[in-house]
Amino acid sequence: xxxxxxxxxxxxxxxxxxxxxxxxxxxxxxxxxxxxxxxxxxxxxxxxxxxxxxxxxxxxxxxxxxxxxxxxxxxxxxxxxxxxxxxxxxxxxxxxxxxxxxxxxxxxxxxxxxxxxxxxxxxxxxxxxxxxxxxxxxxxxxxxxxxxxxxxxxxxxxxxxxxxxxxxxxxxxxxxxxxxxxxxxxxxxxxxxxxxxxxxxxxxxxxxxxxxxxxxxxxxxxxxxxxxxxxxxxxxxxxxxxxxxxxxxxxxxxxxxxxxxxxxxxxxxxxxx
Amino acid sequence: xxxxxxxxxxxxxxxxxxxxxxxxxxxxxxxxxxxxxxxxxxxxxxxxxxxxxxxxxxxxxxxxxxxxxxxxxxxxxxxxxxxxxxxxxxxxxxxxxxxxxxxxxxxxxxxxxxxxxxxxxxxxxxxxxxxxxxxxxxxxxxxxxxxxxxxxxxxxxxxxxxxxxxxxxxxxxxxxxxxxxxxxxxxxxxxxxxxxxxxxxxxxxxxxxxxxxxxxxxxxxxxxxxxxxxxxxxxxxxxxxxxxxxxxxxxxxxxxxxxxxxxxxxxxxxxxxxxxxxxxxxxxxxxxxxxxxxxxxxxxxxxxxxxxxxxxxxxxxxxxxxxxxxxxxxxxxxxxxxxxxxxxxxxxxxxxxxxxxxxxxxxxxxxxxxxxxxx
Ligand SMILES: Nc1ncnc2c1ncn2[C@@H]1O[C@H](COP(=O)(O)OP(=O)(O)OP(=O)(O)O)[C@@H](O)[C@H]1O
Ligand SMILES: [Mg+2]
Numbered sequence: 001x002x003x004x005x006x007x008x009x010x011x012x013x014x015x016x017x018x019x020x021x022x023x024x025x026x027x028x029x030x031x032x033x034x035x036x037x038x039x040x041x042x043x044x045x046x047x048x049x050x051x052x053x054x055x056x057x058x059x060x061x062x063x064x065x066x067x068x069x070x071x072x073x074x075x076x077x078x079x080x081x082x083x084x085x086x087x088x089x090x091x092x093x094x095x096x097x098x099x100x101x102x103x104x105x106x107x108x109x110x111x112x113x114x115x116x117x118x119x120x121x122x123x124x125x126x127x128x129x130x131x132x133x134x135x136x137x138x139x140x141x142x143x144x145x146x147x148x149x150x151x152x153x154x155x156x157x158x159x160x161x162x163x164x165x166x167x168x169x170x171x172x173x174x175x176x177x178x179x180x181x182x183x184x185x186x187x188x189x190x191x192x193x194x195x196x197x198x199x200x201x202x203x204x205x206x207x208x209x210x211x212x213x214x215x216x217x218x219x220x221x222x223x224x225x226x227x228x229x230x231x232x233x234x235x236x237x238x239x240x241x242x243x244x245x246x247x248x249x250x251x252x253x254x255x256x257x258x259x260x261x262x263x264x265x266x267x268x269x270x271x272x273x
Numbered sequence: 274x275x276x277x278x279x280x281x282x283x284x285x286x287x288x289x290x291x292x293x294x295x296x297x298x299x300x301x302x303x304x305x306x307x308x309x310x311x312x313x314x315x316x317x318x319x320x321x322x323x324x325x326x327x328x329x330x331x332x333x334x335x336x337x338x339x340x341x342x343x344x345x346x347x348x349x350x351x352x353x354x355x356x357x358x359x360x361x362x363x364x365x366x367x368x369x370x371x372x373x374x375x376x377x378x379x380x381x382x383x384x385x386x387x388x389x390x391x392x393x394x395x396x397x398x399x400x401x402x403x404x405x406x407x408x409x410x411x412x413x414x415x416x417x418x419x420x421x422x423x424x425x426x427x428x429x430x431x432x433x434x435x436x437x438x439x440x441x442x443x444x445x446x447x448x449x450x451x452x453x454x455x456x457x458x459x460x461x462x463x464x465x466x467x468x469x470x471x472x473x474x475x476x477x478x479x480x481x482x483x484x485x486x487x488x489x490x491x492x493x494x495x496x497x498x499x500x501x502x503x504x505x506x507x508x509x510x511x512x513x514x515x516x517x518x519x520x521x522x523x524x525x526x527x528x529x530x531x532x533x534x535x536x537x538x539x540x541x542x543x544x545x546x547x548x549x550x551x552x553x554x555x556x557x558x559x560x561x562x563x564x565x566x567x568x569x570x571x572x573x574x575x576x577x578x579x580x581x582x583x584x585x586x587x588x589x590x591x592x593x594x595x596x597x598x599x600x601x602x603x604x605x606x607x608x609x610x611x612x613x614x615x616x617x618x619x620x621x622x623x624x625x626x627x628x629x630x631x632x633x634x635x636x637x638x639x640x641x642x643x644x645x646x647x648x
Contacts, residue, residue: 170376173343176363177370178390178441188389192380 031251038244045239056245066242072230073246075141079216079226080209083148087205090149091156092198096190099164110157117154121214124151129218139221147215152205156198159270163197164190196265203261207254292320292477293354293444295340300349302335309335310346311501317494322471322478323506324488327498328524333481336498337447340479342366353444364393369443373450375434377422383433384409384418390441408436411470428459435467439474446471446478452487464491485525489513497521519643522570529571529613532645538563545569545642549607551587553634557642566645573602573616575638578624579631586631589613591624605632 005013033047038056040049059065094113098106116124128147129139137143167190175185216226227246234240261267295317302310310332317323325333339346342363350357358366377386384405391401409415412432417425422433431451438446448467452460468491471478482488488495489509496506497520505517516522523530536552537544543557545567553569561567579586592612593604601619604612615632617623624630634640 168374168376170372170374171378173341173363174370174372174376174378174437175389175393176343177341177366177368177443178393178437179364179367180389180393181364184393188393189378 034244034247035251038241038248040241040244042241045235045241045244056241057248060242060245060249068225069227069230069242069246072225072227075224076210076227079141079145079148080206082145083152083209084202084206086145086149087153087156088198088202091153091201091205092160092194094153095157095160095164095194096186099161100169113157114154116151121151121212122218125214125216125218128215132219139219139224141221141224143219143221144216144224144226147219148209148212151212151215152208155205155208156201159197159201159204160194162270163194167193197270200261200265200267200270203257203267210250292475294319294352295323295445295477295479296350296352296355297336297340298350298352300336300339300351301347302332302339302344303347304335308501310339313349313496313498313501313503315496315503315506317477317479319477320471320475321493322468322480322491324480324482324492324495325498326482326485326488326495326524328483331498332501333483333498334449337370337449337479337481340445341368341370341447367441367444368447369438369441369445370447370449371431371434371438371451373453375422375430377430377433377437379422382419382421383414383425386422386433387436387440389437394441404440408440411439411473412436412466427454428463431455431463432466435470439470439476442474444477446476448478448480450481450483452482453484460487467491497524499524514639516570516641519568519570522641522643527573527614529573529576531569531571531613533567533569535561535563535565535567543642547587549587549609549611549613551633552584553640554585555640555642561642561644568643568645570641570643571613571634572638572640573614574600575635575640576613576615576632577617577635578603578615579633582631583633586633587613589630589632591626591628591630594623594626596623605630 037045037047037049039052039054040046041051041053041055042049060069063070091113094109098110125147128143128150132139132143171189171193172185175189180188211228213228213232216229220226220229231243231246234243258267295315297313297315300310300313301308313332313336315323325336327333335344338344340351342358342361346359351359353366358368378389381389387408388401388405391404392398396404405418406415409418412435414429414432414436417429422430425433431454434451451467452463455463464487467478467480470476480488480491492509494506495509495512496503497512498504499518499520505512505521507515507517512521513525516525519530522528531547531549533545533547533553535543536546538561541556542554543561543563544552544554546552547569555569578589582588587607589605589607591603592606595602595604596619597616599619600616601623603615603617603624605615607613613632
C-alpha cells in the first residue's frame with residue numbers, strides 16, 4: 001500500500017537530500033582532488049593533472065630526497081604516540097575519579113579537563129609557551145608532547161566517561177559481594193568493559209595530535225620539526241607535489257585505521273555518546 | 274583446601290543447616306528526608322528463607338543493600354551469627370547476592386563468572402577448576418560453560434548467577450526479585466531450584482519480592498513491609514490466616530471487608546452486627562471494644578452459600594460465576610448493592626446467576642476483625 005507523499009514530505013526529502021549532497025561534496029571533493037593531484041606529473045600542485053605518475057610517492061619514500069619530511073613524520077608519530085599514551089592514562093584516571101561523583105569540585109574538575117576542546121588552540125599554544133618559558137623550559141619535542149597531551153585528553157575523558165556511565169553498578173556490587181577488592185574489580189571488571197571506549201577515545205586523540213598545528217607551532221624548537229608545519233612550509237615555498245602525496249598517505253592510513261576501529265570498538269557509536 | 278572440604282560436606286546427602294543466623298536490630302535508613310527503612314528488626318534462623326514482601330517502594334531493596342553493605346544504615350545493627358558486620362566493607366561480608374537482572378560479567382564466560390569469586394579470594398587456577406565444575410553441575414550448566422552470558426537464556430543466566438554466588442559459600446544469600454524477569458513456567462522451576470539449593474547447602478537466605486504467591490511458596494517466614502516498616506513477620510500460613518494489620522490482610526490474598534459494629538463483648542470474642550445484615554460471634558483482640566465500628570475480613574474461601582436464612586448469614590444475590598480451574602469464584606451482591614467474593618470448589622451444582630441465597634462463614638473460618646477508622 002503506497003502512501004501518497006505530501007508536498008511537505010517531498011520538500012523535506014529534497015532539503016535533507018540536498019544538504020547531504022552538499023556536505024558530502026564539500027567533504028569528499030577535496031580528498032579526491034588531493035589524491036588525484038598527488039598522482040599528477042606536473043612540477044607543482046595543479047589540478048587537473050596533465051598526466052598520471054607515481055614519482056612523487058617514490059620521491060617521498062626516498063630517504064635521500066625527503067630526509068626532512070621523514071624526520072618531521074617521525075617526530076609527529078612519536079609525539080602523537082607518547083601524547084596519546086599520556087592522555088589515555090590521565091583521561092582514564094580522571095574519568096574513573098569523576099564517575100558518579102556529584103560534588104561541585106568534581107564538576108569543576110571535569111569542566112577544566114574538557115576546556116582544551118573549546119579553548120582556541122592558538123591561545124593555548126601561546127599560553128603554554130609563555131608558561132613553560134617562565135618555568136625556564138626551552139621549547140622541545142617533550143614540551144610538544146606535554147602540550148598535545150593536555151589538548152587531546154578530552155577525547156579519552158569523554159569516551160571513557162560515556163562507557164563508565166553505561167556500566168551497570170550492579171556489576172561492581174556483585175564483584176564486591178563476591179569478595180573482590182576495589183583494585184581487583186577495576187582490573188577484572190571495570191577496565192575490560194570500558195576498554196573499547198578508551199581505545200576509541202585514544203584513536204581520536206592520536207589523530208588530533210597528528211594534525212595539531214597551533215600547539216606545535218608555539219612549542220617547536222629548532223630540532224622539533226612537525227609534519228603539518230613542514231608541509232605548510234613546503235607549500236609556501238615550492239608548491240611541492242610531495243605535499244599532496246603526504247596528504248594522500250595520511251588520508252589512506254586514517255581511513256584504514258578507522259575501518260579497523262569501527263570493527264573493533266564501534267568507533268562511530270562511541271563518538272555519538 | 275577448606276573450600277573443597279566444605280563443598281564436599283555440603284553436597285553430601287543429608288548435610289544441612291550449617292547456615293548462619295541473621296539478626297537485624299532496629300535498622301533505619303534515610304535517603305535525605307525520606308525514611309526508606311524505618312526501625313526494622315528481624316531474626317532469621319540458620320538455614321531459613323525469609324521473604325521481604327511488600328509493595329513497590331516499601332524499602333525491601335534498601336534493606337537488602339544494607340545487609341550486603343552497599344549502603345550504610347542510618348541506625349541499627351546487622352548481626353550474622355551474633356557478630357556485627359556493620360564495620361565490614363561489602364567485599365569482606367561474605368554475603369552472596371543475586372540481582373534481578375543477574376548482573377553477570379558480560380565479558381566473561383559462564384565458567385569464568387562462576388570462578389570469579391574464587392579467583393578474587395586468591396584461589397589458584399588449578400584449585401578453582403574442580404570447584405567451578407562442581408557448582409556448574411549443581412545448576413546443571415556444565416554444557417554451557419564456555420558461552421558468554423548473552424549467548425544463554427534468562428533462566429540459564431539466573432542459574433549462573435546462583436552458581437557464582439554459591440561458589441564462594443556465602444554465610445547469607447540475598448535474592449532481589451530474582452524471578453521477576455522469568456516467564457511463569459520457568460519462574461516456578463527456578464523457585465523450586467532455589468529452594469532445593471538452599472536446602473542442599475543449608476543456606477540462610479533472604480528473598481525480596483512483591484509477589485505474595487512467590488513469598489508463600491518459597492519462604493519459611495515472611496516479613497510483610499509497608500512504608501519502610503515490617504508490619505508482620507511470621508510463617509506464610511500465619512500471615513495469611515491471622516494478619517496482624519489491615520494492610521497485611523489486604524496485601525496477602527484477596528479478602529472482603531465487611532463494615533459493622535460491636536454489639537456485645539464477652540471473654541475473647543465479640544458479637545458483631547454487620548451493616549449488610551447479619552450478626553456474627555467472632556474471637557477478637559482485646560483492643561476491640563463494645564460499641565466500636567469495625568471491619569470484618571472475610572476471605573473468599575471462608576464463605577459458603579446456603580439456601581435458608583439464619584441470623585449469621587447475609588442475604589445475597591448471585592451476580593457472576595467465574596470458573597477458575599478447580600475452583601469457581603462467585604461475585605455476590607449484598608442488600609446494599611456492594612459486592613462480595615466467594616470461592617468454592619467447583620461442583621456440578623453451581624448456583625444460577627440471579628439466585629437469591631444466604632452467605633455465611635464456614636465452620637472452620639476465623640475472620641479477622643480490625644477497628645474501622647471513624648470519621
Ligand atoms: N538511591 C536512592 N536515593 C534516594 N531515594 C531512594 C534511593 N533508593 C531508593 N530510594 C527511595 O527509597 C524508598 C525505598 O526504595 P526501595 O528501592 O528500597 O524499594 P523497594 O521496596 O525495593 O521497591 P521495588 O519493589 O519497587 O523494588 C523509595 O521511596 C525510593 O524512592
Ligand atoms: Mg526493589
